[in-house]
Amino acid sequence: MELIQIRKIVTQVEEERHEFGPPAATPLIRGTVACVMKNPYAGRYVEDILPMMEALKPVGLEMAQRLVAAMGKAPKEIEGYGKGSIVGPDGELEHGALWHVPGGWSMREVLGDSKAIVPSAKKVGTLGTAIDIPVHHVNAAYVRSHFTAIEVRVADAPRAGEIVYILAMTSGPRVNARVGGLKASEIKGEDGQR
Structure with a gap:
């Protein structure tokens, strides 16, 4: 069985310049890349689904490279990341969870020395289902x-x-972020949290 059969890849990039207060000195670039593919396990229960996790690594790598390029940034200029999946109605949530390792690994591989865990969301849905992909700093989740x-x-x-x-x-913080807490300039980079 061929595990990877891609139907299409959708890349979206937005540039935020203003958010009510003063205009951003540098626009915030936010981007996503979505890969729509066949679910080789759809419609039935398969005990060993781990081969798909390994097969997804090159897909993740291509997606991460494509997204950084589309955002027009160098890898070191990417400050936030996240990942997610939407499983079609005849699949199970665990099929979406197969993205945890290849999705996170691929971004770390492309971005370099990222320390923070990659936040994630997954759900089962159908045509046009929306999902909110959580994002936080690449080196310190706090x-x-x-x-x-x-x-x-x-x-x-x-x-x-x-x-x-x-x-x-994302290329940086929210426009006009001002809720305190740990600043990016204060990251110690020891544990992926602070």
Whole structure:
């Protein structure tokens, strides 16, 4: 059985310049890439689904590279990340969980020395289902200025027998972030949290 059969890849990038208060000195770039593919385990229970996790690594790597390029940033300029998946109606949530390792690994591989765990969301849905991908700082999960989410939806996915795997990245903090807490400039970089 061929595990990876991609139907399409959707990349979206936005540039935030203003958020009520003063305009951002540097616009915030937020981007997502969604890969719509066949779910080889749809419609039945399969005990050993781990081969798919390994097979997804090159897909994740291509997606992470594609997203950084689309955002027009160098890898070291990416400050926030997250991942997620939407499983079609004849799949199970565990099929979306297969993205945990390849999704996180691929971004760390492309971005370099990222320390923080990659936040994640997953759900079962159908055509046009939206999901909020949680995002936080790539090196310290406690940096409040980078807490956000990016909504992702693919109008014609997931169809029955499909999964949508998603990566999200940002180039910095929320525009006009001002709720205190650990600052990016104060990161120690020892544990991925602070």
